Amino acid sequence: EDKVVQSPLSLVVHEGDTVTLNCSYEVTNFRSLLWYKQEKKAPTFLFMLTSSGIEKKSGRLSSILDKKELFSILNITATQTGDSAVYLCAVGAYNTDKLIFGTGTRLQVFP
Amino acid sequence: GAVVSQHPSRVICKSGTSVKIECRSLDFQATTMFWYRQFPKQSLMLMATSNEGSKATYEQGVEKDKFLINHASLTLSTLTVTSAHPEDSSFYICSASWDQNTEAFFGQGTRLTVV
Numbered sequence: 001e002d003k004v005v006q007s008p009l010s011l012v013v014h015e016g017d018t019v020t021l022n023c024s025y026e027v028t029n030f031r032s033l034l035w036y037k038q039e040k041k042a043p044t045f046l047f048m049l050t051s052s053g054i055e056k057k058s059g060r061l062s063s064i065l066d067k068k069e070l071f072s073i074l075n076i077t078a079t080q081t082g083d084s085a086v087y088l089c090a091v092g093a094y095n096t097d098k099l100i101f102g103t104g105t106r107l108q109v110f111p
Numbered sequence: 112g113a114v115v116s117q118h119p120s121r122v123i124c125k126s127g128t129s130v131k132i133e134c135r136s137l138d139f140q141a142t143t144m145f146w147y148r149q150f151p152k153q154s155l156m157l158m159a160t161s162n163e164g165s166k167a168t169y170e171q172g173v174e175k176d177k178f179l180i181n182h183a184s185l186t187l188s189t190l191t192v193t194s195a196h197p198e199d200s201s202f203y204i205c206s207a208s209w210d211q212n213t214e215a216f217f218g219q220g221t222r223l224t225v226v
Binding site: 034036041042043044045048088090097098099101102103104106 | 117120143145152153154155157160204206208213214215216217218219220
């Protein structure tokens with residue numbers, strides 16, 4: 001059965017800290033891995049990763065995929081209180097349109 | 112990015128009534144839309160995949176007669192919660208994409224409260 005596992009489930013840090021969120025997967029016919037940020041409402045898209053070893057970066061956020069070891073990390077440097085959210089990892093496969101979501105990591109950043 | 116509009120954002124209804132939630136792709140054609148349910152502090156749970164012009168494909172354990180999905184056009188899918196009960200209270204989110212190779216875009220979500 002396909003699955004996506006995120007760790008840690010929750011994380012509490014202070015502003016300025018750097019955090020690393022993990023996403024491992026076991027998905028047949030892997031196509032892509034996506035990261036989303038969810039605050040109070042619907043998820044907003046962060047990154048889509050399809051190739052191993054190529055870092056994607058957007059401001060203080062970056063992400064990389066390892067297709068050999070079947071995981072991805074999302075890094076957030078110099079965290080701010082506005083980074084507080086649930087970060088969701090989702091994996092798409094070639095044989096389906098569906099995304100398989102992980103349980104999410106709840107990040108809380110305190111001043 | 113592309114825009115997916117979901118309406119209403121919040122609804123309160125009485126037990127036994129039906130509620131319709133709309134999901135529209137505003138600037139692209141979505142042949143496939145997805146409906147998710149999310150319980151507090153939990154991840155998204157896929158309920159069904161909605162394909163334009165054909166019957167929706169429901170995930171195991173989701174009652175198709177209770178959660179009616181219609182995908183009448185390339186830009187509109189609706190989810191109707193029939194004979195709602197308090198246990199149906201949840202956050203419902205739709206998503207759509209025009210291509211498997213692009214990210215899915217999410218609607219704003221609908222918080223349903225059944226009293």
